[in-house]
Amino acid sequence: MTTDQQQQGFNLKAEGKRVLRGSSGGRLQQKANPVEKAKGEYDVIVIGSGLAGLTGANVMATQGYRVCLLEQHYNYGGLATWFKRPGGHIFDISLHGFPVGMVKSMRRYWSKEIADSIVKLESIKFDNPQFSFETEFTRDDYTNKVVQAFNLDRAHVESFYNYLRKMEYYNNDGTTTGEMLERFFPGRNDVHRAFMEPITYANGSTLAEPAITYGIVFSNFMSKGVFTFSGGTDQLIMKMRKILAANGVDMFSGAQVERVLVKDGRVAGVRVNGREIKARSVLSNANIKSTVLKLVGEENLKPDFIEQTRAVRLSGSSCQVYIGIKQGEEIPFITDLLFCSTAERFTSEELCDLRTKSRTFSFYYPKTRPHLPNAGYTIVSSNNARWQDWQGLDEVEYEREKNALIERTLDHLEKYIPGVREKIDHVEASTPRTFNFYTQQMQGASFGTKFEGLDVSMKLSEHVPGLYHAGSVGIIMSGWLGTVNYGVITANKMAEYLHVAKAK
Amino acid sequence: MTDEMIKQAIIGIINDINPDEDTSNIDAATRLRDQLDLDSMDFLDIVMELRKRYGVHVPDTDYEHLASLDSCVNYLRDKMAGKELVS
Ligand SMILES: Cc1cc2nc3c(=O)[nH]c(=O)nc-3n(C[C@H](O)[C@H](O)[C@H](O)COP(=O)(O)OP(=O)(O)OC[C@H]3O[C@@H](n4cnc5c(N)ncnc54)[C@H](O)[C@@H]3O)c2cc1C
Numbered sequence: 138m139t140t141d142q143q144q145q146g147f148n149l150k151a152e153g154k155r156v157l158r159g160s161s162g163g164r165l166q167q168k169a170n171p172v173e174k175a176k177g178e179y180d181v182i183v184i185g186s187g188l189a190g191l192t193g194a195n196v197m198a199t200q201g202y203r204v205c206l207l208e209q210h211y212n213y214g215g216l217a218t219w220f221k222r223p224g225g226h227i228f229d230i231s232l233h234g235f236p237v238g239m240v241k242s243m244r245r246y247w248s249k250e251i252a253d254s255i256v257k258l259e260s261i262k263f264d265n266p267q268f269s270f271e272t273e274f275t276r277d278d279y280t281n282k283v284v285q286a287f288n289l290d291r292a293h294v295e296s297f298y299n300y301l302r303k304m305e306y307y308n309n310d311g312t313t314t315g316e317m318l319e320r321f322f323p324g325r326n327d328v329h330r331a332f333m334e335p336i337t338y339a340n341g342s343t344l345a346e347p348a349i350t351y352g353i354v355f356s357n358f359m360s361k362g363v364f365t366f367s368g369g370t371d372q373l374i375m376k377m378r379k380i381l382a383a384n385g386v387d388m389f390s391g392a393q394v395e396r397v398l399v400k401d402g403r404v405a406g407v408r409v410n411g412r413e414i415k416a417r418s419v420l421s422n423a424n425i426k427s428t429v430l431k432l433v434g435e436e437n438l439k440p441d442f443i444e445q446t447r448a449v450r451l452s453g454s455s456c457q458v459y460i461g462i463k464q465g466e467e468i469p470f471i472t473d474l475l476f477c478s479t480a481e482r483f484t485s486e487e488l489c490d491l492r493t494k495s496r497t498f499s500f501y502y503p504k505t506r507p508h509l510p511n512a513g514y515t516i517v518s519s520n521n522a523r524w525q526d527w528q529g530l531d532e533v534e535y536e537r538e539k540n541a542l543i544e545r546t547l548d549h550l551e552k553y554i555p556g557v558r559e560k561i562d563h564v565e566a567s568t569p570r571t572f573n574f575y576t577q578q579m580q581g582a583s584f585g586t587k588f589e590g591l592d593v594s595m596k597l598s599e600h601v602p603g604l605y606h607a608g609s610v611g612i613i614m615s616g617w618l619g620t621v622n623y624g625v626i627t628a629n630k631m632a633e634y635l636h637v638a639k640a641k
Numbered sequence: 642m643t644d645e646m647i648k649q650a651i652i653g654i655i656n657d658i659n660p661d662e663d664t665s666n667i668d669a670a671t672r673l674r675d676q677l678d679l680d681s682m683d684f685l686d687i688v689m690e691l692r693k694r695y696g697v698h699v700p701d702t703d704y705e706h707l708a709s710l711d712s713c714v715n716y717l718r719d720k721m722a723g724k725e726l727v728s
Binding site for chain 1 (some may be wrong): 658682685686688689692693698699701
């Protein structure tokens with residue numbers, strides 16, 4: 138893919154200083170036949186190249202299977218993506234931070250080189266009317282900070298961590314995260330905020346979610362700090378593509394899978410851009426609900442499974458504001474991640490309000506892309522958002538809300554970098570509509586589904602033998618680490634299935 | 642493959658997936674989890690490596706048999722019979 142193509146995909150026109158685009162912006166025109174070079178049959182077809190799809194494809198290829206990866210977008214990576222803008226800006230969408238476990242997963246399922254490019258964030262800051270502190274987010278340092286800021290008993294905080302660490306998927310007793318936080322820290326809205334806000338930013342979950350989802354995700358993070366990939370998302374995906382190619386995976390972009398083919402009750406292949414390709418097994422990295430309801434189709438499934446799938450709630454969505462600092466200008470080191478809010482108290486509802494006062498700023502300094510000689514500064518602001526709030530707006534209202542979001546965000550940023558507006562030469566916003574448009578995630582869901590989606594995902598192959606799902610689902614299997622590992626877990630099941638199927 | 646070689650096969654896999662672990666003093670009767678820093682992904686990797694290296698298949702209902710080196714040996718003895726140790 139050329140740079141030309143990449144920019145064309147977003148098809149922007151600069152309108153003076155500010156560049157905005159609607160979610161109806163053009164996608165790249167389809168090649169005549171993107172899957173022309175695909176073979177007639179594979180052991181495994183992977184639908185979608187999110188981190189779970191990419192990793193599942195790689196694991197299957199390294200186990201010796203013939204793998205084909207089909208991606209509807211012109212770019213690979215799904216939500217692990219980036220885009221370029223005039224002025225030398227590269228914006229990362231979902232490279233804000235992940236747990237240390239990524240190092241191990243990258244080394245094992247990708248390469249040592251990728252693992253070695255993972256670096257720890259130097260600093261994370263919280264700033265809101267209830268508290269402000271800076272932390273490395275390691276277990277030790279974070280504990281020191283919360284003990285100090287909230288005057289807590291250290292042993293009590295440790296017992297909270299230990300309780301979280303012992304929680305397992307199979308013993309979900311129905312307690313919510315909110316109830317659990319209240320039990321450990323009664324009446325301490327400030328403490329709840331310190332523990333919950335970062336996790337809400339990380340996976341869109343709320344206080345109403347089962348406590349187990351919190352326990353697993355928080356325990357993953359609360360260890361050695363928060364990490365990022367040095368080089369940027371573009372470098373990571375490029376390296377992964379090279380590895381997949383070396384392992385013999387056939388990859389096609391612009392390849393829209395329309396159907397999963399089911400024959401005699403088991404998976405038989407897919408229909409992609411009107412063409413049928415046979416496969417002994419299929420791994421869908423599309424949203425679990427679209428996989429079941431659209432790709433497989435109701436005629437191939439039992440009514441109760443369809444009902445169960447329909448009842449799965451999608452996770453929330455996001456808004457982002459992408460801020461480019463002019464070439465040659467600098468900003469001081471503030472922190473890497475800033476969880477900030479001007480809301481007096483913490484509630485899950487406030488965090489995803491249309492006009493929320495809470496956001497995360499990710500600061501990207503030249504160190505993000507050390508390989509680029511004139512790497513500059515960009516800032517990405519993210520907040521949680523609801524599809525329902527954005528979906529119904531007409532074009533005029535939509536532009537107005539997007540502009541208001543940008544203005545609020547820049548005002549908030551001015552508090553930390555006075556005069557920053559003068560240094561900016563590019564700003565644009567994305568909304569749940571943008572995420573929906575580019576990733577085909579229903580309702581622009583940023584983090585898959587709520588907890589109940591995991592059961593549907595894991596049982597899919599019982600309903601359609603040979604068909605598997607991996608991708609952000611059930612809160613615990615989301616984020617970069619969650620989806621990579623879920624790709625591996627699913628690939629392992631598929632290898633077992635193919636082995637047994639062959640033996641028969 | 643002798644029982645000792647089966648143990649070596651498992652330790653060899655653990656050394657490769659977790660190079661930082663000290664595997665020189667593993668007690669064969671005790672759960673691996675209680676002696677080493679192994680999580681559920683690590684166990685999955687052991688399963689995948691057994692498949693890759695020895696063509697041995699462990700269905701997920703049998704994962705419990707991989708708890709300790711002794712239980713691995715009991716479970717894998719037949720499956721690994723006649724195979725060469727891969728280093
Ligand atoms: C704003 C934002 C910030 C985030 N920040 C972080 C972060 O800092 N750290 C972190 O760990 N995680 C973060 N995440 C979450 C993380 O990015 C996702 O959980 C993860 O990337 C999702 O991977 P996935 O495998 O589920 O697939 P997705 O990324 O959802 O990819 C699915 C792919 O399938 C393709 N597809 C779907 N249907 C079809 C079809 N029919 N035919 C062909 N292709 C199809 C799509 O085009 C897409 O490429 C963030 C997410 C968002 C939205």
